[in-house]
Every structure is written in C-alpha cells, then in structure tokens.
Amino acid sequence: MRNRWSPRAVLGGGALLLALAFVAAAASGAYAISPAQLLRVFGALLTGGDDASPEYLVFANIRLPRLILGIAAGAGLGMAGTLMQGLFRNPLADPGLIGISSGAALAAGVTIVLGAAFLPAVPRTLGSWPLVSMAFAGGFLVTLLIYGLSQSEGGTRMALMLLAGIAINALAGAGLGYLSVVATDEQLRSLQFWLLGSLGGARWSAVALVGAVVFVACAMAMTLAGPLNAIALGESQAALLGVDVERVKRRAVVVTAFAVGAVTATTGIIGFIGLIAPHWVRMAAGPDHRVVLPASGLLGAALVLAADAVARTVVAPAELPLGVLTAAIGVPMFLLMLRHFRSRV
Amino acid sequence: MDAKHEPALDCARLPRRRALGLLAASAGALAWPAAQAQAGKAPRLVTVSGAITEVAYLLGAESQLVGTDTTSLYPAAARSTPKVGYMRQLSAEGLLSLKPDAVIATTEAGPPVVLDLVRSAGVKVELVEADHTWDEVQRKVQAVGRAAGREAQARELQARLDADWAAARKQVAAAGGRKPRVLFVLSHSASPQVSGGRTAANAVIGFAGGVNALSGFDGYRPMTAEAMASAAPDIILTSGQSIEAHGGVEKFWARPELALTPAYRKRALVTLDALLLLGFGPRMPQAVRETHEKFVALLA
Numbered sequence: 001m002r003n004r005w006s007p008r009a010v011l012g013g014g015a016l017l018l019a020l021a022f023v024a025a026a027a028s029g030a031y032a033i034s035p036a037q038l039l040r041v042f043g044a045l046l047t048g049g050d051d052a053s054p055e056y057l058v059f060a061n062i063r064l065p066r067l068i069l070g071i072a073a074g075a076g077l078g079m080a081g082t083l084m085q086g087l088f089r090n091p092l093a094d095p096g097l098i099g100i101s102s103g104a105a106l107a108a109g110v111t112i113v114l115g116a117a118f119l120p121a122v123p124r125t126l127g128s129w130p131l132v133s134m135a136f137a138g139g140f141l142v143t144l145l146i147y148g149l150s151q152s153e154g155g156t157r158m159a160l161m162l163l164a165g166i167a168i169n170a171l172a173g174a175g176l177g178y179l180s181v182v183a184t185d186e187q188l189r190s191l192q193f194w195l196l197g198s199l200g201g202a203r204w205s206a207v208a209l210v211g212a213v214v215f216v217a218c219a220m221a222m223t224l225a226g227p228l229n230a231i232a233l234g235e236s237q238a239a240l241l242g243v244d245v246e247r248v249k250r251r252a253v254v255v256t257a258f259a260v261g262a263v264t265a266t267t268g269i270i271g272f273i274g275l276i277a278p279h280w281v282r283m284a285a286g287p288d289h290r291v292v293l294p295a296s297g298l299l300g301a302a303l304v305l306a307a308d309a310v311a312r313t314v315v316a317p318a319e320l321p322l323g324v325l326t327a328a329i330g331v332p333m334f335l336l337m338l339r340h341f342r343s344r345v
Numbered sequence: 346m347d348a349k350h351e352p353a354l355d356c357a358r359l360p361r362r363r364a365l366g367l368l369a370a371s372a373g374a375l376a377w378p379a380a381q382a383q384a385g386k387a388p389r390l391v392t393v394s395g396a397i398t399e400v401a402y403l404l405g406a407e408s409q410l411v412g413t414d415t416t417s418l419y420p421a422a423a424r425s426t427p428k429v430g431y432m433r434q435l436s437a438e439g440l441l442s443l444k445p446d447a448v449i450a451t452t453e454a455g456p457p458v459v460l461d462l463v464r465s466a467g468v469k470v471e472l473v474e475a476d477h478t479w480d481e482v483q484r485k486v487q488a489v490g491r492a493a494g495r496e497a498q499a500r501e502l503q504a505r506l507d508a509d510w511a512a513a514r515k516q517v518a519a520a521g522g523r524k525p526r527v528l529f530v531l532s533h534s535a536s537p538q539v540s541g542g543r544t545a546a547n548a549v550i551g552f553a554g555g556v557n558a559l560s561g562f563d564g565y566r567p568m569t570a571e572a573m574a575s576a577a578p579d580i581i582l583t584s585g586q587s588i589e590a591h592g593g594v595e596k597f598w599a600r601p602e603l604a605l606t607p608a609y610r611k612r613a614l615v616t617l618d619a620l621l622l623l624g625f626g627p628r629m630p631q632a633v634r635e636t637h638e639k640f641v642a643l644l645a
Contacts, residue, residue, distance in 0.1 A: 030442035054444075057466050062437045192433075200436060201458045317412060317439030318430025 010285040014298030018071070021302040025067055025309040030316035031058045066202040069210060070308050071301040073199070073267050074277075076214040076259035078300020079221050081274025082281075082293050084143075086228035087252045088150070088161060091282070092337060094275035095260045098146050098161060099168030100139045101271065104257075104264040105195065106172040107138025113179045113187050132209065136261030142168055143253045197268040197323030199308050206266050213262035218297055220255045224248055225289040232287060270323055272330020273300045279337065303329070388494055391443055393432045393450035396626025397473070398423050400485050401449075403502055403627055406493040411443040414454075419620055419628075437462040447492035451475040451485075477548035479510055481625050506627055513630040517554045517637045525640050527555035528578035528608070530568060532587040533619075537600070538565040539573070545623040550582065553636035574605035580643055581608045582636070584619035615639040 005013070027038055037055045044051035045060060077095065084093040084100075095101050111134040146168065150161035180191055227248040230238035235245050263270070277300035278292055285291045307325040314320060391412040392398040398417035401410055407422065414432045417423045429439055432450065437459045440448060447469040454460065454472065464470045471488045475481060483503055490499020529546035531538045540546040541562040550557050558578035559566075566572075581603065591597040594614065603609050621632045 030436065030439040032442065054441075054466075058438060058441050061465065062441070062462055201456065203458060203462070312436070312438065315430070317436065317442050318415075318428055319434065319436040319439060321434075 004286050005284045007285060007288070007291040010281065010291055010295050011298070013284075014281070014295045014302070017302040018298045018305070021305040021309075022067060022071070025070070025305040026059075026063065028309045028313050029058075029063055030312060031055075031063075033059060062202075065204050065207045066199050066308065067305060069199050069202040069207045069266065070304045072207070072211045072214045073263045073270060074273055074301035074304030075218060075297040076210075076263045076300075077270060077273040077304070078277035078296035078298075079214075079218050079293055080256040080259045081300070082278040082289065082296045083221055083224065083228070083252045083256050084274070085278055086224075086231065086289055087147075087249060087256075089232060090161065091279060092162060092275070092334075092341065094272065094334075095139075095256065096269060096271040097275060097334070098165035099142045099172065100146075100256065100260050101264050101269045102169050102172035102176075103142030104135040104139035104261045105269050106175045108135040108265050109176050109179045109191055110134065112191065113183045129209075132213070132262050132265040135265035136257055139261040139264065140253070140257035143257050147249070147253065195269060195323070196321030197270040197326070198311075198319070198321055199267055199304075200319060201266065210262050210266045214259055217255045217259035217262075218294075220251065221259075221293055222290075224252055224255070225293050228252070228289040229287075232289075268323065270304065270326050272326050272334065273303055275337075276330055276333045277303060279333065388446035388492060389444060390489075390493055391429060391440060391445040391448045392417060392489070393429065393435065393448060393454045394473075394485075394624075395419060395423075395620045396482070396624040397449050397451070397485050397489060399624070399626040399628065400489045400502075401493065404486075404489055404493060404495045404498045406489065406495055409493055411445055412440070414450075416620070416624075419618075435459045437466075441466055441468065447471060449473070449485075449488050449492050475545075475625070477543070477545050477625060479629070482506065482510075482627065482629050485626070502627070506630065509630040513634045513637075514552070516634060517552065520554055520637065520641055522641075523644065524554060524556045525579040525644055526558040526577060527580045527582050527615075527640070528558040528573065528576055528606070530581055530583045530587060531565065532568075533584070533590055537568040537587070537602070539568045540565055545625060546582070549622060549632065549636060552633045553640060555580065555582075555636075555640055568600075568602045570602045570605065573602045576606070578606050578608045580613045580615055580640060581606070582615045582617075582622075584622060585616050586619050588616055611643070613643045615643070 027033070027035065033041070033055045037053070038059070041051065041056045041059045043049065044056060045064075080095050081093070084095055084098070085091050087093070108131055111131050115130065146161060146164050149164040150157050152160065176191065176195065180188055183191060227238070227243045230241045230243045231245060231248065233241075238245050278296040281292050281295040281299055285295060303326070304322075307329070308322055311320040311322045311325055387409050389411045390401060390406060390409045392401050392410060393414040395416040395418060398410070398413045399419055401407060402420055402423065410426055412427045412429045413423055414429055414435075416432055417426070427443060429435055429443070432454045433456070435454065435456070440459070440463050445468055448463060449471045450473070452472050452474050460470050460472075469492060471492055473481065473484045473488050483506070486499050486503050486506065490496045490502075527550045529540040529544075529550060531540065531546070539559055540557070541559050541564055542557070543563040544565065547557045558576040559572075583597070588594055588597050591600075597614070598609065598612060608614070615636060617632060617635060620626070621628050622636070
C-alpha cells in the first residue's frame with residue numbers, strides 16, 4: 001500500500017488545514033473587510049477593546065458566529081461519520097446517506113409545522129431546545145432502525161444498510177412533502193431552509209448550543225476510539241479482547257444522534273461531510289480510530305468552513321445553499337468509492 | 346431577542362468567549378455610525394419586492410437604490426441593480442455589504458433571523474404588510490417615501506394613484522352584468538397551482554369584477570381535473586410566465602385538467618405579466634383595468 005502519514009503528521013496537517021480555512025473564511029464575505037481591518041477587529045475581540053466600526057459589528061455579529069457554527073457542524077458531522085463507519089464496519093455509512101440527517105430534519109419539520117398547532121406555548125419559552133431535542137430523537141430513531149434492519153447472521157450487511165437508508169430518505173422526503181402542503185407560508189420558508197442546509201441562521205445563542213453539544217459528543221466519541229479499533233476486527237474478536245460490544249454500539253448511536261441532531265437542527269441537512277472527511281483521513285492515516293476520529297473532525301470543520309466561504313461569496317450579495325456545495329464535492333467522491341468497493345457490495 | 350429565551354449554557358468551548366460578553370454588553374448600543382453621521386446624504390436603499398422597487402423608481406429614488414431582490418424585474422433598469430437573492434432567502438452579510446441605510450420589504454421577506462441581524466446592525470428594516478388590499482399599495486409608497494427621504498413626492502404619487510384607482514374601480518362597477526367565474530392558474534414550475542382565498546390572485550379577480558371559481562380553502566393548491574371540472578370556471582386567468590413555461594397557449598390548453606371546464610370550450614384565457622397582475626404595486630389600477638376589460642371582451 002501507499003506510504004502512510006504518521007498520526008502526528010495527520011493531526012498536525014488537519015489542524016493546519018482548519019486554521020487556513022478559518023483565516024480564509026474569516027477574510028472572505030460579501031462585506032468587504034480588508035486584512036488590516038480584520039487584524040484590528042481581531043485585536044479588539046481578543047483584548048475586549050472598544051470598537052464600533054461597521055467592520056467590527058459585521059464581523060463580530062454575523063461572520064464570526066457563522067465561522068464557529070461551521071466548525072462545530074463540520075467537526076460534529078465528520079466525527080459522526082467516522083463513528084457510524086466504525087460501528088457498521090463500512091466506509092459508506094454516512095449520516096446523510098443512511099437517513100439520520102433526514103430523520104432529524106423530518107422531526108424538526110414536524111416540530112416547526114405541527115408543534116405550533118398542538119403546543120403553541122412551548123417553542124417560544126424554551127428557545128431552540130424543543131427543536132434540537134426533536135431533531136435528536138428523529139436521528140436517534142433512524143439510527144436504531146437502520147442498525148436493526150441491516151443486521152444479519154454474519155454481522156452488518158452493507159447492501160441492506162444502504163437500501164434501508166434509501167427507504168428512510170424516501171419516507172422522510174414524503175413526510176416533509178406532506179408538511180410542506182399543510183404548512184403556512186412562513187413555516188414553508190423554514191422547511192426549505194432545512195432541506196438545503198445553510199449556516200445563515202448563525203446567532204451566538206444557537207452557536208453556543210450546538211458548540212456545547214458537539215464538544216461533549218466529540219469528547220465521548222474519543223472514549224470509543226479504542227473499542228472501535230477492536231470492533232474493526234469483528235464483533236466476536238472484540239468481545240474476546242474484553243470489549244463490551246453492545247455498550248459501545250449503544251454509546252456510538254447516542255453520540256451520533258446527538259451530534260447530527262444538534263447540527264441538523266441548526267443548519268439543516270449538510271450532506272456528505274461525514275462521508276468524505278473520514279475517507280480522506282483514512283487514505284492518509286490508515287484505519288486507527290484514535291487518529292481518524294479527531295482528524296475527521298478537523299477536516300470536516302475545514303471542509304464546511306471552505307464550502308460556506310464559497311457559498312457566501314460566489315453570488316454575493318445573495319447566497320448559495322451550503323448543501324448544494326457539499327453535495328457537489330461529495331457525490332463524485334461517493335461514486336468513486338462505490339466503484340472501489342463494488343466487489344464487496 | 347432569542348438570546349433572552351435560551352437557557353444559559355456552558356460556552357467555555359467557544360474560542361471567543363470574551364467576544365460574547367462584550368457583545369452582550371454592547372447589544373443595546375449597536376449602531377451604524379456611517380449611516381447616521383452623514384445626515385446630509387440621500388439614504389441608500391435596498392428594496393426587496395418587485396412592487397416596492399417600482400415605487401422607488403416612480404419616486405425618482407433610483408440613484409439611491411443599491412440593491413434589489415430577484416423579483417424586481419420592472420422597470421427594465423431594475424434588472425441591472427445588484428441582486429440580493431430571492432426575497433425569502435436573504436443573506437445578512439450580503440445585505441450589509443451594500444451599506445444600506447434602509448431595507449424595505451414586505452412581510453413575506455425572510456428568513457426572520459437575517460432581518461433581525463440586519464436590524465441589529467442599525468439598518469432600518471421596513472416591512473410592509475402584504476394583505477392584498479389597495480392599502481398595501483399605499484403603504485408601500487409611504488414606506489419608500491419615508492425611507493428615501495422623499496415624503497413630498499410620495500404624497501403626490503399617492504394622490505395620483507388614488508385617483509387612478511378610483512377611476513379603475515368606477516369602470517369595473519359601471520360594467521355591471523354577470524360576474525364571470527375565474528380560475529387563476531400559476532405554473533412557473535412543473536406542477537400547476539390554483540389559487541383559493543387569501544391570495545393576491547383572489548383579490549385581483551374580485552377587483553376586476555370576477556368571482557374566484559375556487560372557494561373553501563386558502564392559499565394555493567395543486568390543480569386536479571375533477572376539482573377544476575366542479576369549479577366550472579368561465580375564464581382562466583394566468584401569468585405570461587406560466588404560458589411561457591408551458592411552451593405556448595396551445596400546450597397550455599392541452600392540459601387535461603382544463604378539458605372539462607366551460608372556459609376550455611371557448612378557450613377563454615386572460616394572460617398578464619405576473620408582477621403586474623400579482624405584485625400589488627403602483628401599476629395595480631392598470632392591472633385591474635386590463636384584467637377587467639379582457640373579462641368583458643370574453644363574456645361578450
């Protein structure tokens with residue numbers, strides 16, 4: 001096989017990519033902010049200095065929360081993709097592809113459209129918590145369902161899992177279609193936002209929520225890295241090595257559902273990050289989850305930041321939906337991977 | 346305002362925690378210094394709605410327009426202004442990059458988060474309620490006049506439009522006779538939609554002396570053959586864009602849903618530009634007059 005990078009080189013490279021993407025994304029946008037102004041704004045942010053220039057206000061209120069949300073979303077999706085792929089022992093298990101994202105989106109859609117009718121007082125008083133917890137529940141149910149459906153005697157069946165994903169995606173599509181018929185005009189607009197994915201709704205309150213959830217999820221995921229390495233050898237082998245396989249599975253499912261649910265609840269469906277980030281990392285670093293998990297988080301964050309920077313600038317002052325861009329990178333990747341794995345499907 | 350509703354969280358992970366505190370402290374005092382300092386200069390405007398853009402041109406505020414949305418297609422000059430995207434998918438930074446003093450839109454614009462962000466950056470956001478009445482047109486003129494600093498011109502335009510509107514209404518009322526049952530079909534995309542109550546089309550049909558052939562539901566519904574047959578419209582009203590999307594009048598009439606309607610037998614079709622017909626802009630009296638005259642001609 002090809003030469004592999006050392007774990008340190010992969011993690012360092014990932015961190016460097018993320019830093020570059022952050023600087024590039026911070027410097028680009030519809031509102032013109034020169035590098036000198038950007039430095040001044042950063043200085044003011046870090047020292048707590050007083051700055052009331054328009055550049056500062058735009059950066060601190062609009063662009064910066066968006067960048068942080070991009071990092072949280074990318075890291076969450078990259079890690080969740082790695083977890084799913086480790087759990088299913090299958091490199092095609094992307095949270096979007098197997099329906100977790102659309103399950104979360106459908107649950108969020110139900111909350112937006114029907115929640116107002118049945119529990120009018122709840123969403124307002126609790127902020128975005130009901131939405132996030134419903135999205136989590138949707139993602140969780142779908143993950144359980146897919147896992148149950150794809151199990152057979154010899155472990156997880158790749159084809160079954162992808163077919164179940166197609167069915168779930170179709171079901172979620174039909175559900176969202178129904179919701180778009182009964183929704184009011186205003187609700188319809190929120191629904192459309194969900195299907196295309198966007199970081200445009202970033203405000204500090206939402207960013208803090210997603211950031212906290214993703215951070216906890218990432219920390220929990222890291223504790224699963226060792227057991228997932230054992231599971232890669234086969235579930236019975238892992239059990240022989242003293243790994244409580246069922247417990248690891250449960251935790252991986254909960255962590256994935258939490259991370260994907262929180263991200264999807266805030267940004268809508270951002271596809272393919274969970275597929276391509278771990279794939280690229282594994283190409284460079286090999287399959288060790290202790291490296292792949294954090295490096296996929298870093299690379300996922302860098303990818304989302306870069307894609308969002310393009311989404312924000314390419315048709316400025318208007319915007320492209322983020323999901324369109326991630327799909328444009330992700331679909332060719334997915335097809336290449338299918339070609340590579342076709343002998344095994 | 347969301348920040349107040351949401352529970353306090355452990356934000357320790359956020360790299361810019363300090364920025365949060367700073368922002369919270371200064372949130373009330375956010376202002377757009379550039380905008381307010383230069384009181385002498387004419388305010389820069391972004392108009393988000395075809396009708397509002399038309400008003401800006403009529404008030405002579407075109408030099409103040411720094412951006413419009415994708416529904417702003419008339420007059421032709423509006424097409425070459427910077428476009429801020431579709432009115433329901435605006436971008437906060439995109440809007441602010443045009444450094445406007447005011448954004449004028451209808452209540453249909455969004456998403457709300459983006460409008461909030463723009464507002465909190467000190468830009469005036471004027472939302473005109475879209476309720477499909479003549480008042481709506483007047484409110485659009487007032488809103489643009491106020492934001493552009495052209496209130497005198499706005500009052501003049503309002504008076505002129507009022508007279509024009511009164512004349513159009515009088516013409517419709519004088520016609521008398523039987524009120525045609527009219528079905529509005531919108532098919533800019535693949536599946537045609539028909540309009541029920543509380544739609545712009547419903548209001549225009551009424552103003553032009555017709556009756557909406559569909560009742561019993563609000564908003565738009567997909568067109569189905571049986572429902573169209575039972576609605577029994579005398580006239581089909583549609584937008585020029587819908588005919589174009591079908592590839593011509595012949596193809597439009599070939600739609601199976603229309604075959605069992607009285608309108609089909611006489612090929613009774615009225616076509617107007619979508620923005621003129623449904624925009625509730627300053628050309629509203631013209632739209633009503635044209636629609637009415639075409640109704641009368643078809644019934645004769």
